[in-house]
Amino acid sequence: MDEPVEAGQxxxxxxxxxxxxxxxxxxxxAAAREGAVVxxxxxxxxxxxxxxEALGHGAAMLGVDLVLLRFPGPAAATIDGLLDAATDRPRAVVLDDVHLADDASLEVLHRYAHSGPIPATLLVLTERPVPYREAVQRMVVAWVRAGARNLxxxxxxxxxxxxxxxxxVGxxxxxxxxxxxxxxxxxxxxVTAVIRAALDAAALSEHDDGVVDIEGVGWQTALDAAARTHIGYLDPGVLALLSQAAVLGPSFVVPDLAALTNQPLTDCWRTLRHALAAGVVAARGDRLVFRHDLVRTALYAGLDERTRRSLHIRAASTLGEAGAPPHVVAAHLERAQGAGAL
Ligand SMILES: Nc1ncnc2c1ncn2[C@@H]1O[C@H](COP(=O)(O)OP(=O)(O)O)[C@@H](O)[C@H]1O
Ligand SMILES: [Mg+2]
Known part of the structure; x- marks a missing residue:
């Protein structure tokens, strides 16, 4: 493969x-001098x-000035000055990653929420809900009360x-x-991490018809590492619980995980709520499903051999007692013997 991924392409x-x-x-x-917050x-x-970043095109077409600031970085005084300035020209103020903003900047943003949307200004706040920060959520709630739209x-x-x-890949x-x-x-x-890992490990080859596909399995370690980096910002307790959940499979029910990890259901749920908010798992009826199987397999692969085996033994008895069919129980026992991967 001769076309590496270039950063910023x-x-x-x-x-x-x-x-x-x-x-x-x-x-x-905003161009019509209304105020809006997203x-x-x-x-x-x-x-x-x-x-x-793609807003620039529309802004230029509509004659709206675009200011894009990313946290951490801008000082509270900068934000204050920006929002305070009476504006002749319509503008869009984008504050990226407000979950990383310093407390003083959050305070300023909170204060502006009390006066509501600023005329001729589109204010866009981007955020990730995890890790949870009370000051961030207070500010966000204040803007929700002021009529901010959720996207x-x-x-x-x-x-x-x-x-x-x-x-x-090209x-x-x-x-x-x-x-x-x-x-x-x-x-x-x-998706980008998958392609990067495959290219770095020279795991792709081009067929006669111009289609590129994977050859060999030598890149799995790089792929696992990339997936683990992706969720590396999560709390170690959340990651540990998710690694154990990975033993149960692509989806699981919370009582089974609580039994597997030998903790009260409420404790287990409290930890899982962070994983839900982070979008690592999603709720489907009574089940939780790993949103990216790539992440689940990486977590599973990250368990040391002994822990993985004993978790499979526990999973066999937990699921057996909960009424899972014999072939599911048997599969866990097989894996406890080291046969096959999940
Ligand atoms: N809609 C999209 N189409 C193509 N590439 C995308 C798209 N969204 C994100 N990307 C790419 O995916 C990566 C992660 O996107 P990014 O905007 O940094 O995510 P976030 O800010 O939500 O953490 C970047 O390399 C980005 O260029
Ligand atoms: Mg970002």
Missing amino acids: PFSLLGRSAELDDLDGLLAA LLEGEAGIGRTRLV ELRPLAPSAAVELAEQL HRVGPLLRGVVSTAGGNPRL
Whole structure:
């Protein structure tokens, strides 16, 4: 493979036309001297920064000045000066990663929320809900009360994720690589990490028809490392519990995990709430599902051999007692013997 991924290469924004339309509508409102506030939220790597960077085009077309600041960085006085200035020209003020803002800046933002949207100004605050910070949430709630709109960035559609992979590789991609890309759960940073790991490990080869696909399994370690880095910002207690949950499979029920880890259900749930808020797991009825199987397999692979075996033994009895079918129990016992991977 001869086309490495270059940082900062201008790949197109994929699968976000609805969100851009929404934001363009609000830019037009600012151009008409209305005020609006948007909270742009989503899991790490889902594309908040990428989306707000794409606002420049619409802003220029509508004659709206765009100021984009990223935390940590700007001082409280800068934010204050920016929002306070009477504005002749309509503007969009984008504050990226407010979850990383210093307390003084949060205080300033909180104060402005009490007066509501600023005329001729579109204020966009982007944030990630985890790690939880009370001062951030207080400020966010104040803006919600002031009428801020919520824009939650969802995973990319499977077709957009494959398109991103193809842009990064510079070729059409084959079924094996598509399969791995799908384990990124539509998270563009994880899709990028998959391709980077494959390229770095020279695990891709081009077939006669120009399609590029994976060859060999030598890149799994690099892939696991990339997935672990992706969730490295989570609390160690949350990561430890998720690693144990990974033994139960792609989805699990909370009482089973509580039994497996020998802790009260409420404690288990309290920890899992952070994983839910971070978007590492999602609720589906009574189950929790790993959002990116890539992350789950990396967590599983990160368990040391002895721990993994004993967890499988415990899982066999926990699930057996809970009424799981014999073949599920047997599969855990087999894995406890070291046979096969999950
Ligand atoms: N819609 C998209 N189309 C193409 N690439 C994207 C898209 N969204 C994000 N990316 C890429 O994925 C990576 C993570 O996006 P980023 O905006 O930094 O995420 P966040 O700010 O939410 O953590 C970046 O390399 C970015 O260029
Ligand atoms: Mg970002």
